[in-house]
Amino acid sequence: MQPSASLTRRLAHRIFLSRQGRVSDGMYAVMFLAPVLIILVVVIFYPLGRVLAYSVTNANLLFPDRETYIGLDNFDFLINQDQIFKTAVKNTLVFTLASVAGGFSIGFMLALILNEKLPLRNVLRGVALIPWVVPGVIVALMTLYMFNGEVGVINYTLRSFDLIDENIPWFGSLDHAMWAVIVANVWNQTPFYMLMLLAGLQTCPDDLMEAAKIDGAGSLARFRYVTLPHLSKVIMIITALMVIWNFNNFDLIWTTTQGGPVNSTMVLSVYTYRQAFISFQTGYASAIAVLWLLGLLAFSYFYIRAMES
Numbered sequence: 001m002q003p004s005a006s007l008t009r010r011l012a013h014r015i016f017l018s019r020q021g022r023v024s025d026g027m028y029a030v031m032f033l034a035p036v037l038i039i040l041v042v043v044i045f046y047p048l049g050r051v052l053a054y055s056v057t058n059a060n061l062l063f064p065d066r067e068t069y070i071g072l073d074n075f076d077f078l079i080n081q082d083q084i085f086k087t088a089v090k091n092t093l094v095f096t097l098a099s100v101a102g103g104f105s106i107g108f109m110l111a112l113i114l115n116e117k118l119p120l121r122n123v124l125r126g127v128a129l130i131p132w133v134v135p136g137v138i139v140a141l142m143t144l145y146m147f148n149g150e151v152g153v154i155n156y157t158l159r160s161f162d163l164i165d166e167n168i169p170w171f172g173s174l175d176h177a178m179w180a181v182i183v184a185n186v187w188n189q190t191p192f193y194m195l196m197l198l199a200g201l202q203t204c205p206d207d208l209m210e211a212a213k214i215d216g217a218g219s220l221a222r223f224r225y226v227t228l229p230h231l232s233k234v235i236m237i238i239t240a241l242m243v244i245w246n247f248n249n250f251d252l253i254w255t256t257t258q259g260g261p262v263n264s265t266m267v268l269s270v271y272t273y274r275q276a277f278i279s280f281q282t283g284y285a286s287a288i289a290v291l292w293l294l295g296l297l298a299f300s301y302f303y304i305r306a307m308e309s
Contacts, residue, residue: 054286061280074287085288087263088271095182095253095267096246100239102186107193114194115201125198132191140255143184147171154180174264177257181265185252189245193238200234201227236307243303244296268292 055074059067078085114125131139146153149169158164170180204227212222228235250269253259259266259274268288276285 051286051289054283055290056287057283059281059283059286061276061282067283070283074284075291078284078287078291084263084266084271088266088268091178091263091265092247092267092269094178095185095249095265096243098179098182099185099189099246099249100242102182103189103242104193104235104239106186107190108197110190110194111197111201114198128194129191131188132195134188136188136251137255139184139188140252143180143252143256144171147180147184171257172261174262177261177265181253181256184256185246185249188252189242192242196234196238197231200231204230232307236304240300240303243299247292247296 056069056071057067058070058074110128114121114128118124134142147155147170149155149167149172152167152170154170155164155167159167168176170176208226208230209222212226217225248269249267250273253265253267253270254273257265259270272285272288272292275281275288
C-alpha cells in the first residue's frame with residue numbers, strides 16, 4: 001500500500017526538522033566556542049607566533065625599519081657567548097628550586113597542623129592565608145624595609161639573638177641578596193601550598209586511617225603509607241604549577257633588586273625584560289623567551305611522565 005500524501009509530507013517535515021536541529025546544534029557550538037578561540041588566538045597564539053618570528057631577526061624597538069632575518073645567530077650567541085644569560089639560568093633554577101622546596105615544606109607542615117582539631121582552627125586558617133592575598137609589589141616593598149641593611153627588622157632580630165655581630169647589607173651583598181628574595185617569596189607563597197594540601201587532607205578517608213591504627217601503624221607509618229599516597233596527585237599538580245609560577249616570577253625581583261647587585265639576582269624574566277624594554281633588543285629578547293618556553297615545556301613533559309610512572 002502506498003503511503004498517503006499527508007503522511008509523506010509529515011515524514012519529510014520531521015526529517016527536515018531533525019536535520020535543521022543538527023545544523024542548529026553545530027551553529028550553537030560554533031557560537032559558544034568562537035569567543036574562546038578568538039581570545040586564545042589573540043592573547044596566546046598570535047603573540048607566540050610573533051615571538052617565534054622575532055627570535056630569528058635582529059629586531060630593535062628603536063629601529064623597526066632595519067629588521068632583517070639573521071637565522072639562529074641569536075640562539076648561538078645566547079648559548080655560546082652570553083655569560084649573563086648563563087648566570088640568569090643558574091639563578092632562575094636556584095630561585096625556583098629553593099622557593100618551591102621551602103614553600104612546600106612549610107606549607108605541608110602547616111596543613112598537617114591545621115588539619116587537626118585545634119581551638120580556633122578556622123581563625124588560624126584565615127590568618128595563615130594572609131601572606132598569599134598580599135599583592136606581589138606590596139610584598140616586595142615590605143621585603144625592602146624588613147631587609148634594610150641599616151634599620152631593617154631582620155638585622156635587628158638577628159642581633160637581638162646574637163646571631164650576627166654587625167648588620168648585613170642584604171640587597172647590597174652578592175652572597176645574601178638572592179636568599180633575601182627567596183625568603184620573601186617563600187613567605188608569600190606558603191599559604192597556597194597549605195591551602196591545596198589542606199584540601200587534600202580533608203578528603204582523606206577516615207576508614208583508612210582507622211584501619212591503619214587498628215593494624216598498629218604509628219604516626220609516621222600512617223603518614224608514609226596513607227597520607228602521602230592519597231596526596232600524590234595533589235602534590236604533583238601544585239609542585240608543577242609552582243615551578244612554572246616561580247620560573248616566571250618577575251615583580252618581586254624587579255621591585256627589590258632589578259637583577260642586582262652585579263647580576264646576583266638576575267633571573268630569566270628580568271633579563272628578558274631588560275633586553276626588550278631597556279636595551280630595546282626585541283629579537284634577542286624573543287630568542288631568550290623561546291629557550292625559556294622550551295625549558296618549561298621539557299620540564300612539564302618529563303615531570304608528568306615521572307610522576308605517572
